[in-house]
Amino acid sequence: MLTSFAGVLFDGIAYGSLLFLISVGLSVTMGLMNFINLAHGAFAMLGGYLAVALMNNAGVPFLACLPLAFLGAAAAGVVLERLLFRRLYEASHLDQVLFSIGLTFMAIAGASYVWGPGQQPVRLPDFLRGQVHAAGLDLGAYRLFLIALVVAIAGALGLFVARTRFGAQVRAAVDDRHAAAGLGIHVDRVFCLTFALGSGLAGLGGALGIDVLGLDPVFPVKYLVYFLLVVTVGGTGTIKGPLVAALLLGVFDVAGKYYVPQVGAFVIYTLMVLMLILFPAGLYGRRA
Amino acid sequence: MSAQDRSAGLERAAATTIHRLPNARWRRPEALFWLLPVAAFFLFPGYLVLGSQVLITGLFAVSLDLILGYAGIVSLGHAAFFGVGAYTAGLLAAHGWGEPLSGLAAAATAAGAAGFAASFLVMRGQDLARLMVTLGIGLMLYEAANRAAFVTGGVDGLSGVTMWKLLGLFEFDLGGRTAYLYGLAVLFAIFVLLRRLVNSPFGLSLRGIREGGRRMPAIGASVRRREIAIFTVSAAVAGVAGALLAQTTQFVGLDTLGFQRSAELLIMLVLGGAGRLYGALIGAAAFILAQDYLSGMNPVYWQFWIGLLLVAVVLFARGGILGGLSAATRRIAGRAP
Secondary structure, rough: OOHHHHHHHHHHHHHHHHHHHHHHHHHHHHHHHHHOOOOOOHHHHHHHHHHHHHHHHHHHOHHHHHHHHHHHHHHHHHHHHHHHHHOOOOOOOOHHHHHHHHHHHHHHHHHHHHOOOOOOOOOHHHHOOOOEEEEEEEEEEEHHHHHHHHHHHHHHHHHHHHHHHHHHHHHHHHHHHHHHHHOOOOOOHHHHHHHHHHHHHHHHHHHHHHHHHOOOOOHHHHHHHHHHHHHHHOOOOHHHHHHHHHHHHHHHHHHHHHHHOHHOOOOHHHHHHHHHHHOOOOOOOOOO | OOOHHHHHHHHHHHHHHHOOOOOOOOOOHHHHHHHHHHHHHHHHHHHHHHHHHHHHHHHHHHEEEEEEHOOOOOOOOOOOHHHHHHHHHHHHHOOOOOOOOHHHHHHHHHHHHHHHHHHHHOOOOOOHHHHHHHHHHHHHHHHHHHOOOOOOOOHHHHHOOOOOOOOEEEEEOOOOOOHHHHHHHHHHHHHHHHHHHHHHHHHHHHHHHHOOOOHHHHHHHHHHHHHHHHHHHHHHHHHHHHHHHHHOOOOOOOHHHHHHHHHHHHHHHHOOOOOOHHHHHHHHHHHHHHHHHOOOOOOOHHHHHHHHHHHHHHOOOOOHHHHHHHHHHHHHHHHHO
């Protein structure tokens, strides 16, 4: 009983850290530009497919695929931000929603055109497969790797936002875009770079998540609620908020599916509606 | 935006928009518009099943237009009420009460009650929270229907829906003649009521809420009560549309509650032009007909093109088909001496 609980906790944390990696970019997009981007999952999907394509067609080793997935998704993020997203920062939320649903549909159709509608297999390197015995528990090696990597990335991000000049500019722009622009910060450029970073992290998360979340063309819609939940619960402008939210969400979801499989995804949707009722403006915080 | 910009913008707005009290008289183009589905009945007897899809989806789109186009409430989960209506009518008929009209009434009541309950949750937040609450409610209902397979049939859908004769006279035939006329009659009846509603002072106050919800209390209008009222009406109409689908196809699938349906509904409305009722009908007709034509080739291409269309409409053609038309007529009228 206790070991099964520890196992669920472990799996939940691994799952949650993936969610964090994918959603942290979205939280910045929503905080910085007040842009509702439902297409964020598409960047994660792109990263996943890039990794699969590199591994299967070009024989690139798994670990080398990860930075490439990051770069590919970040590049796609910059291009789309400059060409399309930028035009809609001042638009109504409805327009942003419709626009990003349109992008999502195109991404889904494009992915099933190029890679087919099925699940993509991933072959992990040998040292990431199997179990590690620690403290009387059998822990999946890949999930340990995942957690370690996300801890490292979250720490680096935290330092980046808290200590660097660029991080300070991001925080200033999230707090008050107009005042920040008045102080001479290029909010436009800050946003473009942050968008790229967020898309890149999502792509990395997508590539890392093939083994945990799966990868098929409907990925952006399937996990949309999870990404949005992390953002709503976690709030914007910090790294800690989305991290805590993602971990909670991961643990609750895995525990729900493990202990009460008959209600399935119901747990998470109920959690979502409850959170929104208890915190009507979201822990997200800023009232319009 | 500087104060100067803002006052210039206001002057521009005052110059271009003419604020009239709603004029509820029926105009000639409207009569012509309603002759189209009647003509289609005689001209395309082989396409009546598709035709009733258009009518039902049109009614559904009109229901979303009430909250989105008039009151400015964004919803990503309107299929929830469509599904509640469909399952209510379907379950009634599957368990031995196949009378169509009372089935519609039951569906409207059930969906309206669900909408009334949901409205308290939806009205609490702003755009983003509303989007997510409606999305969450839709997904919750979908999952509930999926898990409660002993009632709803789960993924296999609810079959065994047997309808009695409409008014005790007309049997639902395979060619869809009864279904088409039934759908058209219900759509028209509800449309007349809703047209009256949106042209009433109540409807005008909804537009006021859309344009500036914070100023409405200043003129003594309770925003919250109006939003709850229109949300309930909208949910009831969506429920009727769902019930029509269940009754005419004699089947209820899980997809009646799906996210895809909610998203496509938004697309139709935006395509046709929100906030003018007819836009919803035209958007739904264009969408369903295009889908029928294009997805025959390949459903994946269809999804790609609809996505591209959506992006293009948002970026370049706000107002949709009807918005574009009225802009064009204004331009022509402006040029004429």
